[in-house]
Amino acid sequence: MSLPNKILVLLIEDDLGDAQLVQIALRQSSQVQFVVTWVDSIAKAQAQLSEMVFDVALLDLSLPDSAGLATLLKLKQLSPRLPIITLTGHSDIEFALAALENGSADYLVKGDFSPDSLSRTIRYALQRNELDARNRLMVAALEAAANGIIITDYNGKIEWANSSFCHLTGYETAEILGKRPGDLVNSGKQNADFYKQMWEVILKGETWRGEIINKRKSGDLYHEELSIAPVRDEYGKVTHFIGIKEDISERKQLESVLQQLAHTDSLTGLYNRRVFVERLEQETARLARSDTSPISLLMLDLDHFKRINDNFGHAMGDSVLRHFAKLMKETIRSIDLAARLGGEEFAILLPGADKNEAIGIAERICRQTASSALPCRTDPLHYTVSIGVAQVLVHDRNTEAALHRADSALYSAKANGRNQVCWFEP
């Protein structure tokens, strides 16, 4: 930090002798040049301050137009950022301390300072002032950050937090100081191992980064991208931690929507063909490794669907597809996977189901479809479904084999007059 080589001093002192002592002492300083402007009242100080900028003020608190701490407060009001050094008498030490509490940068006892100590006191006051200004700048920068920022001591207790942190968590500053972040935002969604590994990294003196689910004051959970950096003192000892938090809930939500879009059929909410084929691949591979439990496959196709579209319009066609999807979901077991492959074509994967179970489920779907109806403008709309049933076999090399068998069973169901279930016969 550099100090100006010329320091502009405003000396406010009504005693001629005291004022001269100060000026003589300042002239004797060898390191730096002090340029002193002397006034003997607050009113004259105000006039000077309106004309030029000073680096520091030396202030006698007893003046003809003001006395006591009021003098200090008046000067602070006139020039809030100007460092003020109070000049006080021998008997006024307590008073001097009160002045410090009220914003005086330092104090000097009249007649009790050398040229060196006077010069040093002024230079320290200027340095502190510059440090304060820099601090204010840093705090303003941290406050302006969109990310939540907290500073904790070595024990993890919060010493400072910016307003973004308060906004993020819903807590007021007064509620968080002295608390550990975990006391405030721990959602219980991460286990003890997670935190153990996090602390291992931080206590090694490294920055930890990761995603974490935390809890707001309201109890709502949110996703946060968190980095925690240790701060060391000049001896290398970790004294503080800085946590920077970004709310990534919206991004996470978007990711999950995109994930869902990629996996589901938007009309019916069922899985799409890609997910179905992936699951079929997994089950086929599992069966090839250990043929312990069977897997069956249904291929379903709505009968005469084109007629529904032609006679009642595409909106009605869509309603039928949604109606059938709902009926299917209500009929299958929780472990089954139902998908819309495209158009009016659906498929269901039945893990653990043998031939009889699979046919049973298929017949239930077929019956319920035929007996239920869709409310329509005139009469309720009835529709039916044809279903082909096949099993995934141990020697199936790929998913095509089982899909083909189920497809040809479906073809038989259609050929035999529709609205029925057919089992694949080679």
Ligand SMILES: [Mg+2]
């Ligand atoms: Mg006086």
